[in-house]
Amino acid sequence: MSKVDHNKQQKRNSLLDSAFSLFIRNGFSKTSISDIVNAAGVAKGTFYLYFKDKYDIRNHLISHKASQVFLAAYTELQKHEDIVDFEDQVLFIIDNILNQFSENHSLVMLISKHLSWGFFTNSLIETPDKDVPAVYTIYQELLAKSSHTYRDPELMMYMILELVSGVSYNTILYEQPLPLEKIKEPLYKVLRSIFRQYRVEG
Known part of the structure; x- marks a missing residue:
């Protein structure tokens, strides 16, 4: 640069x-x-x-912060060479992001309500730095190395992001209906069932 x-x-x-x-x-x-x-x-x-205006900087800010959060989680994943399964990798990244949110409620307030389709299609395509790959590119690379094939992988991730976003907001900010650590196990079981539903068997 x-x-x-x-x-x-x-x-x-x-x-x-x-x-x-x-x-x-x-x-x-x-x-x-x-x-x-x-x-x-x-x-x-x-x-x-x-x-262009105040709304434009807010949208870019959400993209910027969301990308930073994801890339921090992905960087941590790269330290764990034993995690090679695609589904385990995605769950590791989600878990790390939720932990980041739990330590910074300001991020939750800014990002979480937008952590869904816009996060996946818009902010993931942006890069915080020209030398850093886009998050969407990283997702595609992880998917390409998966031992399973998935039908409609973008729709699958949309479903996962919507669920995680909806569950995490009140859980992290207000510990309702349960604190984050107590809700992780049932949440991750549901996420694994979503993966299974989208797998192409045979």
Whole structure:
């Protein structure tokens, strides 16, 4: 990455980080573009080089944070060479993401309500860095190495993400109906049943 590109990336990331802090602290509706650029220490015109409006930066922020969370989980997975089964790999990544969320409720509030089809189709295609593979690409690579073939693998992942998103939000933030650690076992059993339903046998 050239110095110019690096500086552009730094400014964009500074705007995203400032927006994240302000959205969490003050709320989306009470945060202005002026607030964001002032916190980032850049000119207002710089904002419009990267984002169309406040809604656009929120959407990019969700994509940015979601990709960071997934890639952190995937990086941890790579340390476990003994986990070679596709389904075990996906469950490891999900478990790691849920643990990240449990340690940072701000991420849950920002991402979890959007952690479904938009996460899979939009944010997963984006990359936080040009040298880092897109999350969707990683998913396809894991799938290609699987010992099973799955019909409609994108629909399968949609079902899984919808379930995990719906279960995790109240569980992590309010421990309802159960704390996260107690709900993991029944949740993962259901996820394994989804995998089985989408396997192509024979």
